[in-house]
Amino acid sequence: MQQTSKGLKFSDVLITVVIALVFGVLFKVWDTVYSASKLLFPQSGQLTYGLWFMAGPFAYLLLRKPGVAFIASSAAAIISMLLGSTWAFETVVYGVVQGLAAELVFLLVRYRKHSLVVAGVAGMMSAVGSFCVDLYFGYADYETWVLVLKYGLRFLSAFVFCGVFAYFLVRALEATGVTKSIRPLSQSDYAALDK
Amino acid sequence: MELFTPQKETWFYHVNPAFKFFIIFAALLITLFNRNFAFALHLLLIYILLLVLWSGYSSRKLLLLLAPFVLIFISTASTMILFGKGDVIWWTWGIIKISEESFFRGLLLSMKTVSFGVMGLLFVLTTKPLLFFYALMQQFHLPPKYGYSFIAAIRLLPTVWEEFHTRTNALKIRGVRYKAGMKGIYERIRLYAVPLLAQSIRRAQRIAVAMEAKQFHIGSSRTYYYATSYSRLDAVLLLLMPGLLLFAYISAQYIPIFEWQPPIQQ
Structure with missing residues (x-):
């Protein structure tokens, strides 16, 4: 990696926050799906719960940079609070804890792996984080x-949404070409220059 | 919108927005960690009182805004009441078991949830999002690249929301049918998220380039169009909030409105 400046650039932060905004909108719509899926059997709503963990791992898979998972998860919560979600401050507590938990997994793989399993495990760590807050609540x-x-x-x-779904969503986005200009340059990019 | 115009702007509107956020957050952390029934009840009543006194909205509008919380209160409590653990059993039917502990724990949980909701409502009603981020940058030294990112993102909301509706209509016209089960859930997310995200990322990148060219990202030496500062009101809030929390705690200890203690384990 030949990144010269440390930390995130302005464009990285802005893209992360805008991704969080899109997830904020999806969260709001997802409320209906969540409420409807609650009626199937006791606790069946939990099957759709993984979407609340998705912003962080998704942003990481997309941008592949340190810190974006935490920022995306917290930003999605803060934005949905400012949009006037009834869960407001509660979401912020969960969002920050879940973001930290996911970020920890990416830190452990030193931001080098971008696989389905890593993202899925990060999602499950977010679930552990939400469980801890649940315990106190x-x-x-x-x-x-x-x-x-x-x-x-x-x-x-959590695994299905953050691993499987997020992974394939990022693949679908790669096909649109938007990821090319936002990821850190890889060895193959530099190799292409030497040809 | 008519609905979101307050009758009058109370002093709480003029507290530093970021400072207000952290004070409310600290108060709610006490609510989060508290497990005492009477204390939670007193806190909730004080929070509702603050909403009525400080929001500057008419009681009719507040009732309307508080209506969803009744639903939240019932739905949150009921799951815990029906499935919570407990030994002093009141009623069982199939997998449902209502016990004294589960009943009061359900109410406790609901009171905490509604406390968060009420204070969230108070914060959102009395704060301009824009000034919240300006105050974070000026009084709490949030790097401008974060502050301005949020401000720019919030400005994009109407566009994203409109695109969401366009997408809904487009899918409807095309007669999209979703498969059942997990595959259908993924399809639903993909058909919305991919176009929305791709557009938003492109747009964010263009805006980032433009904002960087205008030096929005530079550090502490910058000046701000909207200047926020601390005032006497912040000191008032800083003294008032712990006082109210202490009052809730002491009154819950000595003159509780309603008290419940979990039975001691045999």
């Missing part, structure tokens, strides 16, 4: 079977 005082069902489904959903 009091969302976790359930009968054991409900607890296992609720968080089992949530972990599963």
